[in-house]
Amino acid sequence: MATLIERDKKAVWHPYTPQKSMPEPIPVVKGEGTYIIDEHGKAYIDAISSWWVTIHGHANTYIAEKIYEQAKTLEQVIFAGFTHEPAVRLAERLLEILPGDFAKIFYSDNGSTAVEVGVKMALQYWWNKGNSKRNKILALNHSYHGDTFGTMSLSNRSVFTLAFQDKLFDVIFTDAPTKDSPLYDGPWDEIACFIYEPMLQGVGSMNMYDATALNKLLQQCHAHEVICIADEVMTGFGRTGKLFSSLYMEEKPDIICLSKGLTGGTMALGVTACTNKIHSAYVDDDRKKTFFHGHSFTANPLACAAALASMDLLLQTDCQNQIAQISSLQQQFVQQLSADARFATRVKNARAIGTIMAFEIESGRDGYLNTIGWEVTRKALEQGVYLRPLGNTVYIMPPYCITTEQLSKVHQVIINILETTA
Ligand SMILES: Cc1ncc(COP(=O)(O)O)c(C=O)c1O
Structure with missing residues (x-):
């Protein structure tokens, strides 16, 4: 029987995706809070909230139930x-x-x-x-x-x-x-x-x-x-x-x-x-x-x-506190990256506003079409984190339900990538 990827390749055209020599899409079977889970059960922290939308994480049961109730009416x-x-x-x-x-x-x-x-x-x-x-x-x-x-x-x-x-x-x-x-x-x-x-x-x-x-x-x-x-x-x-x-x-x-x-x-x-x-x-x-x-x-x-x-x-206090907590952790990461002498020439303009942090990877290959972004995505996926840089701009825009440990992991994965990417 054909795999999902094979069937996908035959029938589907994905957005913002070159139709030649692109990595195969990852078959996803489940979303759970901060995680996207693939067909092999591997979980990835969705560090960009699936194109910036899933502010409360994936498959939130409260929202799901309200949709279900409405769908019946x-x-x-x-x-x-x-x-x-x-x-x-x-x-x-x-x-x-x-x-x-x-x-x-x-x-x-x-x-x-x-x-x-x-x-x-x-x-x-x-x-x-x-x-x-x-x-x-x-x-x-x-x-x-x-x-x-x-x-x-x-x-x-x-x-x-x-x-x-x-x-x-x-x-x-x-x-x-x-x-x-x-x-x-x-x-x-x-x-x-x-x-x-x-x-x-x-x-x-x-x-x-x-x-x-x-x-x-x-x-x-x-x-x-x-x-x-x-x-x-x-x-x-x-x-x-x-x-x-x-x-x-x-x-x-x-x-x-x-x-x-x-x-x-x-x-x-x-x-x-x-x-x-x-x-x-x-x-x-x-x-x-x-x-x-x-x-x-x-x-x-x-x-x-x-x-x-x-x-x-x-509007719940819990969520507002989470936003404040994420914002503070992102600011700390900006300071950490900016102060790390190993990355002085590699990391440019580390910055954050609220829950979003970003920086440029200096690679001599600027612009949206350079491939450093793909490299970052691939290396992050290997370590269980989903990142999708805009050209050489790496950013994190997590769901508000991300825990301190999960966000620390995202930060650590970025450090690992910086250490290993020329
Ligand atoms: C500021 C801004 N405006 C408009 C859009 C378009 O939204 P959509 O992709 O839902 O059409 C985007 C999408 O990224 C955006 O970032």
Whole structure:
């Protein structure tokens, strides 16, 4: 009989995976808390929360039961013309905790669509107001907002977007602000919105940037009536130490995009929240001013039930303590790595924010396509840890249920790899 890998090879095309000379995928049979368990029973610590989503770890029984209960009651219903308790309850609870003066929740089903919705909402805001001049978008260099055409356009032009370069719309890019950098000084009255990943550009090599400088840029945007869109798809739900990364700044966004940790990584769901000011531009007798956007699985009840359960867990003191504990251990590891003379030329820019730590391995092979990352992944897997560097940027983004011992193991495995990788 054919093995799972053989059957996979025949029938499946995996994301972000070269179709020639790639290591075979690992058949996984189970997830359990921090661990991914393969068909031979080998357990790997999931040190990147499976693409940054499983904030409470794998196969969490509390969330699973809530999904099961919901599945027996109402699994899906068209969300235009119908509503249901999980969607309304989730919206109410999100509005209570979101960082800003948010008034409405718009659902979609992944991070890219949450961002698409946010940007379309902002552009149409100006269109609905009859201002055709405000049609440009300001974004940050090294940003990443997703893989659809709209979100590719908003993202750093890179190897990801090479094949589509001439199909992407123009965006004004400026550097992520630093303490010393001059503020953006362009044609403000043409800018409809500014989109940013607050404090931390994830796919853009885990670039951590300054809260005070970002706050100034947001103030500047608001002074020029530019709509600020926080893409917290990755940073939301405790990742950077606070419940939302936008809480590091006084100046708050007008639109916020969420996904990933929203459902504890169990179900696909996207959320875009906006303020009353944005929403009011859509309250009109003119039907053309409707927001014509929706997805089949918008506000899927199972996903909403999962998000409510995930929020229950996240807001518990235990989970908040875990986030604080992980953050402190990650900071200690940054100091340990930075102080280790053996790695003085190998480890660059060790840094951490909240539960996330990152550094670059100096290999003389910079860039996303260099193979040092694969080497790190392979060596970590051999030692029971799953890491997936972005090029030569190694990072740890663990589930909040990781124990001190498990996180110490991840740190030790990284040290072992640094000792053995040229
Ligand atoms: C900041 C940010 N925005 C948007 C996305 C896209 O989310 P998704 O992969 O769910 O489409 C990602 C994914 O990594 C992200 O990190």
